[in-house]
Amino acid sequence: MTLPPQIKIPATYMRGGTSKGVFFRLQDLPESCQQPGPARDQLFLRVIGSPDPYGKHIDGMGGATSSTSKCVILSKSSRPDHDVDYLYGQVSIDKAFVDWSGNCGNLSTAAGAFALHAGLVDPARIPENGVCTVRIWQANIGKTIIAHVPVSHGQVQETGEFELDGVTFPAAEIVLEFLDPADEGECDGGGAMFPTGRLVDDLEVPGVGTFKATLINAGIPTIFVNAADIGYTGSELQEAINNDTAALMRFETIRAHGALRMGLIKTLDEAATRQHTPKIAFVAPAADYKASSGKTVAGKDIDLQVRALSMGKLHHAMMGTCAVAIGTAAAIPGTLVNIAAGGGERTAVRFGHPSGTLRVGAEAKQINGDWTVSRAIMSRSARVLMEGWIRVPADSF
Missing domain, CATH: 3.10.310.10 (Diaminopimelate Epimerase; Chain A, domain 1)
Structure with missing residues (x-):
């Protein structure tokens, strides 16, 4: 042989x-x-x-x-x-x-x-x-x-x-600039950056509930929901979610219905073969919390908290493309991300994630009623x- x-x-x-x-x-x-x-x-x-x-x-x-x-x-x-x-x-x-x-x-x-x-x-x-x-x-x-x-x-x-x-x-x-990061051609919905044409949707998920959601295409297609609406504080670390099989299944169900609403898939079954996109994340107002390293993140040092799931598990920090979505949504008054950050106009936001904090900037503007983003900027290594x-x-x- x-x-x-x-x-x-x-x-x-x-x-x-x-x-x-x-x-x-x-x-x-x-x-x-x-x-x-x-x-x-x-x-x-x-x-x-x-x-x-x-x-x-x-x-x-x-x-x-x-x-x-x-x-x-x-x-x-x-x-x-x-x-x-x-x-x-x-x-x-x-x-x-x-x-x-x-x-x-x-x-x-x-x-x-x-x-x-x-x-x-x-x-x-x-x-x-x-x-x-x-x-x-x-x-x-x-x-x-x-x-x-x-x-x-x-x-x-x-x-x-x-x-x-x-x-x-x-x-x-290393400073990164994501130019024109909105995925305008990805979805079948009515908006360029917002596929449904709305900053906030009522996302109905049979068997789970109906949630306020911001569905955005910037950096990577992302579904944002409020932490409180799904029973969380926004300060959770990986072990609070990744060891909870029922919670992970619920997140995946919400993600699948969000993907369908965004026009990324045509049937719910397709979500299983599209694990990377869209992302699902939940947001909450700034608050003190202990990061996974053990250090305390002070609420006064951040604008909001964000937790995001990737490939079916809570991410240990934050995906870079999702950070672009966070920065873009934060710059647009009325999105769930913007509201969690305190509302108003802003060109940058510092958010708390399980490992600490990250600052991301975005340049967004409204033209003829539609929002566009010219660039998002962040530093990595x-x-x-x-x-x-x-x-x-x-x-x-």
């Missing part, structure tokens, strides 16, 4: 924001995986170690959480005024599929840094010392992201003093953790 050997594929393991993922240059992938399709999906499943009925990812690079089950492909961009194309795959932990329906805001940070590490940016555009502006085309959602990556001696400056709640050690700050080759059995894809 002849058994297949393992093959080696050049890869880099990176942290970006509060997430980690395996990064590839498109040109380094096996030929059958250089285009979308089953071969690429099967490769990424094997790289991460999914599907894993044990929920541990022992036989792969994944970390068995939504924050660590990720793969990224970068290539030189053929689009004018862009340096790289960035494609993101969210790998399911317990099912055999890769979700390509949205972006990862945290790994967008690492995408900018990896573009430099991987030699995908014109050397003439890289300063010897200073900040390199990396122009990224986010291929999943067709949007532009600008990453301002610090450079020292012609290389990415990774170490620094910038602290990010949810990340243990400080690093160099990124670092190479390991580089070399991924090994997978040759019959994996």
